[in-house]
Amino acid sequence: DAGVIQSPRHEVTEMGQEVTLRCKPISGHNSLFWYRQTMMRGLELLIYFNNNVPIDDSGMPEDRFSAKMPNASFSTLKIQPSEPRDSAVYFCASSSTGGGNTIYFGEGSWLTVV
Amino acid sequence: TQLLEQSPQFLSIQEGENLTVYCNSSSVFSSLQWYRQEPGEGPVLLVTVVTGGEVKKLKRLTFQFGDARKDSSLHITAAQPGDTGLYLCAGGEYGNKLVFGAGTILRVKS
Numbered sequence: 001d002a003g004v005i006q007s008p009r010h011e012v013t014e015m016g017q018e019v020t021l022r023c024k025p026i027s028g029h030n031s032l033f034w035y036r037q038t039m040m041r042g043l044e045l046l047i048y049f050n051n052n053v054p055i056d057d058s059g060m061p062e063d064r065f066s067a068k069m070p071n072a073s074f075s076t077l078k079i080q081p082s083e084p085r086d087s088a089v090y091f092c093a094s095s096s097t098g099g100g101n102t103i104y105f106g107e108g109s110w111l112t113v114v
Numbered sequence: 115t116q117l118l119e120q121s122p123q124f125l126s127i128q129e130g131e132n133l134t135v136y137c138n139s140s141s142v143f144s145s146l147q148w149y150r151q152e153p154g155e156g157p158v159l160l161v162t163v164v165t166g167g168e169v170k171k172l173k174r175l176t177f178q179f180g181d182a183r184k185d186s187s188l189h190i191t192a193a194q195p196g197d198t199g200l201y202l203c204a205g206g207e208y209g210n211k212l213v214f215g216a217g218t219i220l221r222v223k224s
Contacts, residue, residue: 004156035214042216043157043202056211091156102147103204103212105156 002026004106006092012112018080021109023092024073033103034067034077035091043091049075050097082113117141118205118215126221130192135218137203138185143213145206146179146186150199151217157202160188193222 005024013019025032033048047057049069057067064083069075079086089108121136137146145164149157161170163179163186170177174197176189190197198221204212 033212043214045211045213048211093156102159102162105158107154107156 004092004094004104006090006106006109008109009107010110010112012114013082015083015113016081017113018078019082019086019111019113021077021090021092021111023075023077023106025075025092025094026104027073029094029096029104030072031095031097032069032075033091033093033095034075035093035105037089037091037108038087046077046090079111082111084113087112118203118213120201120203120215120218122218123216124219124221126223127193129194129222129224131222133190133193133220135188135190135201135220136185137187137215139205140184141205142183143205143207144183146183147204147206147212148177148186148188149202149204151202152199157200190220193220195222195224198222 004026007022031050034046035043036046037043044059046059047067048055052069065079067077089110091105091108093103093105095103118137118139127133145162147162148160150160151157161177166181166183168179174191178187200217200219202217203215
């Protein structure tokens with residue numbers, strides 16, 4: 001079975017530009033997570049959805065960040081406008097209710113804002 | 115949000131040595147997981163422990179969940195270069211939410 005699929009794998013953009021990261025969760029999973037990983041702060045949960053509904057967005061850093069999940073097989077994380085401090089690896093992950101909290105991660109989107 | 119502290123932060127050892135990585139919290143978790151992350155990849159689940167005092171073995175890796183479900187350890191016997199990576203512990207909170215520790219970077223030199 002295909003795992004969590006993220007795109008793009010790498011993106012370099014200029015400060016002020018809009019960035020959109022995309023994620024396709026594992027088919028049948030009903031929870032989707034967006035994490036950000038940096039050397040300084042480690043792996044941080046930004047937001048998670050359950051059955052396409054945002055449940056906890058307390059980790060979203062500020063209004064420049066937004067996430068949507070229009071259907072069970074697609075989610076986006078948007079940064080507008082982007083800033084250099086947003087440079088990080090952004091991971092999407094999914095899990096299924098009753099899966100014992102087991103979360104499956106994508107390979108990540110490496111974002112560099114210059 | 116509950117916090118997980120991992121120690122040590124960095125560990126560099128020779129092939130064949132044993133090591134233990136610790137994950138501690140002042141809070142109780144419903145479950146605790148260990149992940150390994152290699153450069154350029156996402157974290158991959160190694161094991162889930164759910165019962166206080168539980169011990170699980172995965173080849174040369176031994177995982178233990180504390181009796182009070184607040185801490186865990188990962189012991190690697192006879193480490194190999196292929197064990198090199200970032201080891202993350204994660205505690206289960208409500209729903210499917212996981213809280214991650216900062217990780218332990220392990221380097222095994224041949």
